[in-house]
Amino acid sequence: MRSKDLDRSRELLLNCSRPLLVTHVAPDGDAVGSLLGLGWVLWALDKEPVLACQDPLPRRFDFLPGFDEVTDRPSGHFDLLVSLDCSDPGRMGQIGAYPGVRGAPLLNIDHHLTNLEFGVANLVDVGAVSTTQVLYRFIRALGVPLDGRIATCLLTGLVTDTRGFRTSNVTADVLRVAVELMEAGAPLAVITRNGLDRRPLGALRLWGAAFSRMEVDDGVVWVGLPLAVQQAIGHDGCGDAGLANMLIGVEGMHVAVVFTEQEDGQVEVGFRAVPGFDVAGIALALGGGGHTLASGCLVPGPLEEAQQRVLTMLREDLARQRGQAPVDDGRHPQSG
Amino acid sequence: MRSKDLDRSRELLLNCSRPLLVTHVAPDGDAVGSLLGLGWVLWALDKEPVLACQDPLPRRFDFLPGFDEVTDRPSGHFDLLVSLDCSDPGRMGQIGAYPGVRGAPLLNIDHHLTNLEFGVANLVDVGAVSTTQVLYRFIRALGVPLDGRIATCLLTGLVTDTRGFRTSNVTADVLRVAVELMEAGAPLAVITRNGLDRRPLGALRLWGAAFSRMEVDDGVVWVGLPLAVQQAIGHDGCGDAGLANMLIGVEGMHVAVVFTEQEDGQVEVGFRAVPGFDVAGIALALGGGGHTLASGCLVPGPLEEAQQRVLTMLREDLARQRGQAPVDDGRHPQSG
Numbered sequence A, B: 001m002r003s004k005d006l007d008r009s010r011e012l013l014l015n016c017s018r019p020l021l022v023t024h025v026a027p028d029g030d031a032v033g034s035l036l037g038l039g040w041v042l043w044a045l046d047k048e049p050v051l052a053c054q055d056p057l058p059r060r061f062d063f064l065p066g067f068d069e070v071t072d073r074p075s076g077h078f079d080l081l082v083s084l085d086c087s088d089p090g091r092m093g094q095i096g097a098y099p100g101v102r103g104a105p106l107l108n109i110d111h112h113l114t115n116l117e118f119g120v121a122n123l124v125d126v127g128a129v130s131t132t133q134v135l136y137r138f139i140r141a142l143g144v145p146l147d148g149r150i151a152t153c154l155l156t157g158l159v160t161d162t163r164g165f166r167t168s169n170v171t172a173d174v175l176r177v178a179v180e181l182m183e184a185g186a187p188l189a190v191i192t193r194n195g196l197d198r199r200p201l202g203a204l205r206l207w208g209a210a211f212s213r214m215e216v217d218d219g220v221v222w223v224g225l226p227l228a229v230q231q232a233i234g235h236d237g238c239g240d241a242g243l244a245n246m247l248i249g250v251e252g253m254h255v256a257v258v259f260t261e262q263e264d265g266q267v268e269v270g271f272r273a274v275p276g277f278d279v280a281g282i283a284l285a286l287g288g289g290g291h292t293l294a295s296g297c298l299v300p301g302p303l304e305e306a307q308q309r310v311l312t313m314l315r316e317d318l319a320r321q322r323g324q325a326p327v328d329d330g331r332h333p334q335s336g
Helices: A003-015 A029-044 A089-097 A131-142 A148-161 A172-183 A188-195 A201-212 A227-233 A240-247 A280-285 A303-324 B003-015 B029-044 B089-097 B131-142 B148-161 B172-183 B188-195 B201-212 B227-233 B240-247 B280-285 B303-324
Strands: A019-023 A050-052 A080-084 A106-110 A121-124 A215-217 A220-225 A255-261 A267-273 A294-299 B019-023 B050-052 B080-084 B106-110 B121-124 B215-217 B220-225 B255-261 B267-273 B294-299
Touching (some): A003 A080, A003 A121, A003 A131, A019 A029, A019 A089, A029 A050, A029 A131, A080 A089, A131 A148, A131 A172, A148 A172, A148 A188, A172 B172, A201 A220, A201 A240, A201 B201, A220 A240, A220 A303, A240 A255, A255 A303, A267 A280, A267 A303, A294 A303, B003 B080, B029 B050, B080 B089, B106 B131, B131 B148, B131 B172, B148 B172, B201 B227, B220 B240, B267 B303, B294 B303
Parallel strands (some): A080 A106, A220 A255
Antiparallel strands (some): B267 B294
16 A cells, blocks of 8 residues: 555545445445445545445345445436445446446555556555455544444454454454454444354255265365255355355365356356465366465366366375475464 | 452462363363463473363364373372363363362362352453453463463464354453464464364264254244264264354344254253343243353253244243344444
């Protein structure tokens, strides 16, 4: 985050009067939290922001102040466009193409490594765990006092993007931000209960089907989810990321894979690894992408053949990984 | 925590030479973390502590330094007995009756509301989220420097007893302790991955069976687990608490109930409620106990009849609760 960008962002925000704030399609907790959080900051500054998202906000975030203020159809003219948690302009969906923002400067606030820096000012910190953490610093720089509403929205992004302070990028500094947000009135237990633990019945039914179908071989656990099973449950396609995260917790596993058959016959593949193993390579080789410990790709069906092909590749890849390097399962904490 | 007890505890610990540290039967993360954490403190003080637990430590804690040092058969004579995370002496199991501690003073370190204060010194703080939080303050008072090993053990208790900072007793002060432990070298991500997310395959298979059997009616979700289903899965009886916690996360539910048929034909009943509802009353009426939001009891079988009886009682109880008070579902954060 360059100070030039910080200055320019502050200037854009303080000088606007009717900004359009947009977060990404298929919004998650950080998208919703950063959208509403910045909304409350602008309301406190006596601006008239409009908050927009192409897709409906997940109901589990209905505890957030301002939840009902978000529209999918902005109207009128805006003198500033602010994109939140979007790595590229396409992530704004239709809202990014709304005619009423034509000519308005774009302020890009995000934390993704892949951010394209497409704004006239880019408040992008790839070291932050969430866009709300970027916002937290920005708000401090703006001098707007943190109130309970702002703090609740910001902590929601922090908690959901780290899956409850679980990811490896959670440093003492991140927890220190959480401390300040709690002191400003953010209710951590309410946020985790709603933002992380609240799930539609269908998601648990899908997990039921998945856990009953788990297969395990040589450090790999996998599940195949045929379309028919998903349809019988009435699954809406959400919650598979959580499923892969559950599977990689199985004692003794090095890699977990979820194969989800799509309506068009293709198969979505989600990989997870424990520290010491790498699933970025196999996803990339299959035309997908991701990180060392979490990656994914889309491969041709049918499901059974896709599973066999991917699992064969994975076994060869893991044999190579095990041969190459001593396995560090990340279970030894630093001492001293 | 009275300063008299703090002084006496410091004196006991500094003057001993061969203390026996004991944690409770069926040890959890706080039991293991407080046992090993105090062990490292005493080793740093050049004492010769022996660490004991009647039951084997769960394998998911094998990342903790000193994990292999714990015995179920202490030998020789001890000049101090320290009970950790035990609300009464019976929680120490057979170890509490070991003849080699006869005549030795007992130092009782715990955080349970129900602690019987059975020691010559009782370092009991019912406001602490874990026994390791009590230990943290004690270590500060002792002046022993926190190293990575001690900090890792203490943070493990903090993380597991709060289910990853989820429980309602997690204040900003608790997170501040976590910050200091991380700065002393405790690896939060390793602790959450192993201490919270690592599960035997059988636990997920049981969840698979459970989620496939979920029944839902009027804000109540329940699952019955016949002995035959548990045996087919090879379930070892652990992990049901996690199951009830998952169920209460289902969108729109007020109460979740898990009925687990026991080998003797009785039925273990676990209740969970969302804030605004109370399951302490029904558990108490059925001869059990617990808290407002989490309680349990043991009722006579057979399973089907037990379910019907308990669910009928629960429906009446909930009708009364809904009639009595406006439902506060805890989803409105404080603002301002």
